[in-house]
Amino acid sequence: MHMLVVFSVSSVALFACVNGAFPPPCDSEIYCAGPILHQVQKAKLFDDKYFVDMKLREAPGKCCSSAFRNLSNESPNITVPPAKLEEFLRAYFEKPGTEFESWTPPDWHNKPKFLGGIADQELRNWAEKIHFLWKSLGRKVMSDVKDHPELYSQIYTPHPAVVPGGRFRELYYWDSYWVINGLLLSEMTDTAHRMIQNFLYLVNRYGFIPNGGRNYYERCSQPPFLTLMVESYYQATKDKEFLRAALPALEQEYRFWMHNRSVTVKVNGTEHLLNRYHVQVGLPRPESYTDDLELAEGLTEVGKEQLWIDLKAGAEFGWDFTFRWYMYGTGSLGKTSTSQVLPTDLNVLLCLNERTLASFHWVSDGDSAALYDHNAVRRLEAIESVLWDAERGAWFDFNLMTHSKNFEFYPSNLAPVWARCYSPAEMGEKAVEYLKESGALQFPNGVPTSLRESGQQWDYPNAWPPLQHMLIDGLSKLPPENAKQLAFDLAQRWIKTNWLAYMKYDAMFEKYDVNGDGKPGCGGEYEVRLGFGWTNDVALQLLDQCGATPTSGSRRMSSGLLLPLVISVALMLQ
Numbered sequence: 001m002h003m004l005v006v007f008s009v010s011s012v013a014l015f016a017c018v019n020g021a022f023p024p025p026c027d028s029e030i031y032c033a034g035p036i037l038h039q040v041q042k043a044k045l046f047d048d049k050y051f052v053d054m055k056l057r058e059a060p061g062k063c064c065s066s067a068f069r070n071l072s073n074e075s076p077n078i079t080v081p082p083a084k085l086e087e088f089l090r091a092y093f094e095k096p097g098t099e100f101e102s103w104t105p106p107d108w109h110n111k112p113k114f115l116g117g118i119a120d121q122e123l124r125n126w127a128e129k130i131h132f133l134w135k136s137l138g139r140k141v142m143s144d145v146k147d148h149p150e151l152y153s154q155i156y157t158p159h160p161a162v163v164p165g166g167r168f169r170e171l172y173y174w175d176s177y178w179v180i181n182g183l184l185l186s187e188m189t190d191t192a193h194r195m196i197q198n199f200l201y202l203v204n205r206y207g208f209i210p211n212g213g214r215n216y217y218e219r220c221s222q223p224p225f226l227t228l229m230v231e232s233y234y235q236a237t238k239d240k241e242f243l244r245a246a247l248p249a250l251e252q253e254y255r256f257w258m259h260n261r262s263v264t265v266k267v268n269g270t271e272h273l274l275n276r277y278h279v280q281v282g283l284p285r286p287e288s289y290t291d292d293l294e295l296a297e298g299l300t301e302v303g304k305e306q307l308w309i310d311l312k313a314g315a316e317f318g319w320d321f322t323f324r325w326y327m328y329g330t331g332s333l334g335k336t337s338t339s340q341v342l343p344t345d346l347n348v349l350l351c352l353n354e355r356t357l358a359s360f361h362w363v364s365d366g367d368s369a370a371l372y373d374h375n376a377v378r379r380l381e382a383i384e385s386v387l388w389d390a391e392r393g394a395w396f397d398f399n400l401m402t403h404s405k406n407f408e409f410y411p412s413n414l415a416p417v418w419a420r421c422y423s424p425a426e427m428g429e430k431a432v433e434y435l436k437e438s439g440a441l442q443f444p445n446g447v448p449t450s451l452r453e454s455g456q457q458w459d460y461p462n463a464w465p466p467l468q469h470m471l472i473d474g475l476s477k478l479p480p481e482n483a484k485q486l487a488f489d490l491a492q493r494w495i496k497t498n499w500l501a502y503m504k505y506d507a508m509f510e511k512y513d514v515n516g517d518g519k520p521g522c523g524g525e526y527e528v529r530l531g532f533g534w535t536n537d538v539a540l541q542l543l544d545q546c547g548a549t550p551t552s553g554s555r556r557m558s559s560g561l562l563l564p565l566v567i568s569v570a571l572m573l574q
Contacts, residue, residue: 026215030060031153032286036068040089041289043082049167049287052216053096054089056151064092097169099154103140105162105183105191112187114544126499127543130508130536131186137162137531138191139169141213155213158201159194164510165531170213171198173222174318175533178466180229182537184236185544192233196246199226203249208256211316216286220279220316223346226253227353230360244364250357251368257350265342265386265398272382274347274398278339279312295334313338317346321524322458323450324397324410333456342398344387345412351379351421380421388422393430395422409438409451411467418474425479432475432483443514445497447471447490457524462511464521465538468494472542491542498539508535 026032031052040051056064071080071088080088112131118124140160145152154170162183164175176195183192202209209226211217227250234243262275282305284292292311296304314320314336327335358372387395389405394413396405414431416422440447446463453460468490475487500518501509510532511521 054093157198164533177225178534178537277313319458323452323454345415348419352419393434418470462521
């Protein structure tokens with residue numbers, strides 16, 4: 001490795017990470033692998049995730065497993081008939097959701113200050129309704145999950161949380177960064193603090209943060225936003241004691257990514273260390289079991305294992321799924337090769353983490369600040385050497401198989417602008433011109449996740465709230481006026497999209513169609529979901545900016561400018 005980071009080892013899980021091993025797999029014979037999972041999921045009695053979220057009535061070894069063996073032996077072709085499977089499930093399982101008890105965030109109140117800054121009454125009323133949604137998305141894991149973990153796929157976390165919504169009943173990692181920022185804007189500081197404590201707990205337990213709060217996610221993480229969650233909380237509270245207490249877990253997570261998700265690539269004779277998504281579990285995803293089995297049909301055993309590894313890596317990335325991961329930039333989902341890609345957005349996120357960790361050390365003790373500053377400088381050099389393309393004026397994923405960049409358009413091509421992880425400054429200005437010439441700005445309802453219509457949900461025509469926010473936030477911080485104007489225009493489009501969908505459906509969706517006013521997104525492995533944590537946050541943040549007083553040197557949004565555009569389109573739909 002080109003980057004050697006020396007720290008004290010404080011847990012068995014971390015020791016495994018440092019020595020190149022991966023965290024122990026989920027060993028549940030019900031929820032992660034085994035004949036019951038295989039038979040139930042293949043029968044397609046319901047959504048795959050539904051089954052793996054069901055609770056066992058009794059310990060699996062006590063009755064469930066033996067009962068299933070008896071059931072299987074009765075069937076001459078080994079495949080259990082659906083009717084018998086349904087009877088078996090009714091006898092030994094409960095419906096999903098019993099792992100939670102009702103909980104309303106106690107720090108929720110109906111008049112956070114930011115609402116008063118939204119000048120227009122219509123928009124303020126809408127913001128109040130979005131703010132109210134935090135109450136409906138609160139979840140608290142029952143103590144029985146801690147006492148009897150063998151009965152649940154749910155991972156116990158000690159504090160209540162706000163979840164994304166829909167089928168995503170539990171805590172999810174990168175979603176929570178936006179949720180926490182929304183909670184802080186809504187003055188729900190205690191709830192935000194509790195959520196961060198849950199993530200610190202997970203790092204201390206696993207050595208990293210699982211994708212979500214289920215044991216079938218125990219080998220798969222998501223984009224590492226924990227350090228930025230802590231940064232958001234610290235900026236809101238200036239709580240140095242909390243910062244000092246959190247720092248060991250933040251460093252532990254950083255080490256996990258550097259030891260288990262990094263690869264060295266040589267460009268022009270120089271070696272650079274960059275990161276990727278890579279989950280070495282060659283089995284179908286329990287929560288998408290039948291999809292993974294069907295995709296692997298006809299492949300060799302080695303081919304199946306590699307496909308399942310790459311599908312898990314795609315889920316770890318959070319873009320599940322997209323043309324972006326297809327082998328050699330062609331083919332279909334069955335050609336996914338996520339682990340062979342060095343993603344631009346992951347590496348600039350880690351660059352931002354390194355800079356933030358350096359700043360935390362300057363605040364707390366200063367001991368390792370220089371080390372993280374050094375790591376950030378090295379990563380900046382690697383990003384420029386491996387991912388930057390001067391001719392096109394943007395940053396692009398690097399494919400380890402073809403040793404080439406992927407020049408397709410994705411909003412992630414401008415992720416360094418959001419993270420401010422680039423040098424010299426002219427790169428940011430070139431990236432604005434790249435975006436204008438890309439064809440991605442021609443759509444009335446946001447910037448699509450790609451320009452490829454693959455049928456996957458992280459491709460055209462879908463637009464996703466976190467990507468819109470990162471793009472708008474990055475552009476708004478660039479010095480040129482044309483970049484700020486572009487951020488303003490994109491914010492207007494996104495607010496309009498969310499507003500019109502809410503008028504038609506009385507709901508916030510996880511994704512939207514860039515072509516249809518108020519039309520939710522489509523495609524992928526499941527139907528579009530309501531809720532929705534990160535959608536609520538991005539809408540509230542933009543509405544907060546809408547009501548803000550203009551600052552010198554930049555054009556800020558105002559509700560007075562935005563409202564006529566929104567209302568005029570809304571009236572056309574009536």
